[in-house]
Amino acid sequence: MGRNRWNLPDLGFGIGLRTVHYSYILANHPPIDWFEILSENYMDTGGRPLYVLDQVAERYPVVLHGVSMSVGSTDPLNLDYLKKLKVLADRTRAHWVSDHLCWTGVSGINVHDLLPMPYTDESLRYTIERVKAVSEILERPLVLENPSTYLEFGTSTWSEVDFLSTLAQEADCGILLDVNNVYVSCFNHGLDPEAFIDRVPADRVVQYHLAGHTHKGTHILDTHSDHVIDEVWSLYRRSCQRTGGVATLLEWDENIPSFEVVHAEALKARRHRGLPETDHTRAYGT
Amino acid sequence: MAPDLGNTQKWMQAVILHPGSDHQAVASPRARKLVPASEFPSLIRPSRTLDSFDRIGIYRGMYLARLQEALEADYPGLRHFLGPKRFSDLVRGYVDRYPSQSYTLNRLGDHLPKFIQSSPGIARKDFLYELARFELLMSRLFDAEESPVLTPEAIAAVPPECWETARLEPVAALSVQALRYPVGAYLEAVRQGKPRPSTRRKKHWAVVYRRQYALRWLDLSPAAYRLLHALVNGVPLGEALSGVLRRGRQPVGEVQLFSWFRGWVTEGLFQAVELDDPA
Numbered sequence: 099m100g101r102n103r104w105n106l107p108d109l110g111f112g113i114g115l116r117t118v119h120y121s122y123i124l125a126n127h128p129p130i131d132w133f134e135i136l137s138e139n140y141m142d143t144g145g146r147p148l149y150v151l152d153q154v155a156e157r158y159p160v161v162l163h164g165v166s167m168s169v170g171s172t173d174p175l176n177l178d179y180l181k182k183l184k185v186l187a188d189r190t191r192a193h194w195v196s197d198h199l200c201w202t203g204v205s206g207i208n209v210h211d212l213l214p215m216p217y218t219d220e221s222l223r224y225t226i227e228r229v230k231a232v233s234e235i236l237e238r239p240l241v242l243e244n245p246s247t248y249l250e251f252g253t254s255t256w257s258e259v260d261f262l263s264t265l266a267q268e269a270d271c272g273i274l275l276d277v278n279n280v281y282v283s284c285f286n287h288g289l290d291p292e293a294f295i296d297r298v299p300a301d302r303v304v305q306y307h308l309a310g311h312t313h314k315g316t317h318i319l320d321t322h323s324d325h326v327i328d329e330v331w332s333l334y335r336r337s338c339q340r341t342g343g344v345a346t347l348l349e350w351d352e353n354i355p356s357f358e359v360v361h362a363e364a365l366k367a368r369r370h371r372g373l374p375e376t377d378h379t380r381a382y383g384t
Numbered sequence: 385m386a387p388d389l390g391n392t393q394k395w396m397q398a399v400i401l402h403p404g405s406d407h408q409a410v411a412s413p414r415a416r417k418l419v420p421a422s423e424f425p426s427l428i429r430p431s432r433t434l435d436s437f438d439r440i441g442i443y444r445g446m447y448l449a450r451l452q453e454a455l456e457a458d459y460p461g462l463r464h465f466l467g468p469k470r471f472s473d474l475v476r477g478y479v480d481r482y483p484s485q486s487y488t489l490n491r492l493g494d495h496l497p498k499f500i501q502s503s504p505g506i507a508r509k510d511f512l513y514e515l516a517r518f519e520l521l522m523s524r525l526f527d528a529e530e531s532p533v534l535t536p537e538a539i540a541a542v543p544p545e546c547w548e549t550a551r552l553e554p555v556a557a558l559s560v561q562a563l564r565y566p567v568g569a570y571l572e573a574v575r576q577g578k579p580r581p582s583t584r585r586k587k588h589w590a591v592v593y594r595r596q597y598a599l600r601w602l603d604l605s606p607a608a609y610r611l612l613h614a615l616v617n618g619v620p621l622g623e624a625l626s627g628v629l630r631r632g633r634q635p636v637g638e639v640q641l642f643s644w645f646r647g648w649v650t651e652g653l654f655q656a657v658e659l660d661d662p663a
């Protein structure tokens with residue numbers, strides 16, 4: 099147990115900043131610990147999104163979370179993107195910048211999805227160099243999240259968790275452990291999610307994601323459309339015992355309920371961490 | 385031989401982008417060149433419940449759904465006019481021709497008006513083209529830089545003799561439009577859930593702009609359009625005014641001109657008055 103290797107702070111229990119909550123947040127300044135910002139939504143706008151972001155970053159700690167870095171792609175790094183990402187991180191005084199262990203397109207095309215990597219020696223070596231290059235450009239450690247995946251490559255010789263852990267150690271990056279994604283991917287691939295959780299290097303974990311999903315019977319889709327299920331809370335408790343608890347964030351992206359409902363869902367994590375109730379958790383009845 | 389990382393990615397993308405069925409996508413020439421169809425089941429492992437086609441099919445389905453959702457958000461009017469089926473067909477054709485090349489989905493719809501214009505067999509093409517162009521303009525203005533707004537004090541500080549040659553700098557989020565169809569009214573009705581208004585050809589003029597981060601538009605008379613168009617394109621005030629006074633079929637009185645001008649300033653359409661350098 100102990101702190102992560104960069105001493106990045108435990109920001110508490112936050113939620114993702116979403117457009118439908120802008121007015122509520124600006125009007126009420128709710129007592130939430132922190133917000134996670136979807137980087138791409140604020141990189142090319144001088145309009146309301148940026149205005150709201152500035153207000154939020156003024157008042158709350160923020161972390162940038164992206165979906166388009168494509169760190170595992172064999173296309174060249176998009177330097178224009180990385181430059182804008184750094185400007186945004188500086189502007190918001192983001193505590194860290196995260197994206198996913200995935201690729202999003204190749205040959206100049208963007209599929210806008212978190213596509214799975216083949217877990218081979220070749221792709222591990224390649225991704226290590228890419229992560230190092232990105233960290234240098236961003237002038238801060240990169241934090242990478244395990245995505246939900248729906249297929250496995252027959253060419254893979256590594257498990258996902260060992261691939262991610264080795265990458266984190268060799269490229270010196272942090273891990274954003276999405277506990278729901280662990281559950282989803284393990285279900286889809288017939289793997290043991292507890293074994294996954296137990297193999298993640300605890301000192302590399304700087305943040306958790308929690309979310310709901312959609313069970314299709316034959317597979318699970320990572321839709322962020324519902325409450326967190328009990329099995330995922332149990333995995334979260336298991337991981338917190340190893341990491342000592344780090345910044346925790348609740349994602350809700352489809353059928354987004356009111357700010358209070360999303361915040362209340364995030365605050366449930368306090369109980370799973372064994373932390374006392376706050377005025378807020380009492381008010382929300384979590 | 386097993387494909388390397390680069391070829392695995394090129395193959396998977398080719399399969400995802402293919403417009404046919406999952407089987408057709410895997411068997412397409414582009415995909416087969418990278419991974420022979422016979423190797424497909426060993427490249428994509430089946431799970432307990434899904435075969436290799438089902439598994440890659442999940443990514444294929446999500447691809448189109450995601451892009452359609454993004455275009456629906458940018459083109460609500462188009463989506464409303466066409467209905468779900470025709471809009472979905474339009475998106476399929478569009479993303480096949482113009483796959484995303486940007487890190488942001490905000491740029492995905494940039495070529496949609498052009499695509500509509502160049503597509504054969506689209507009913508009401510002229511109207512749809514103008515509607516799409518207008519919706520694209522709204523997206524651009526939504527994201528334009530925020531500008532300071534010209535204040536009454538700044539106007540009062542301009543020496544009277546300088547107005548003749550002064551130029552007005554418009555705010556960044558502004559566009560003056562001459563339109564052939566009532567696309568603004570159509571969008572407004574869609575937004576408010578009102579019955580579909582007429583989409584018959586109707587020449588009109590408007591200025592679209594952003595104020596306090598909300599998009600708005602003002603209808604303009606032909607003469608007001610000419611004046612504002614000249615001003616936002618950097619024509620000095622005196623020249624722009626005399627152009628309007630001279631050219632219109634109906635003379636425009638000075639009182640009318642000043643009332644327009646005051647209205648526009650109050651609406652925050654300008655950010656600065658640029659005076660000729662006295663030197």
Ligand SMILES: [Fe+2]
Pocket residue numbers: 243276279307349
């Ligand atoms: Fe996540």
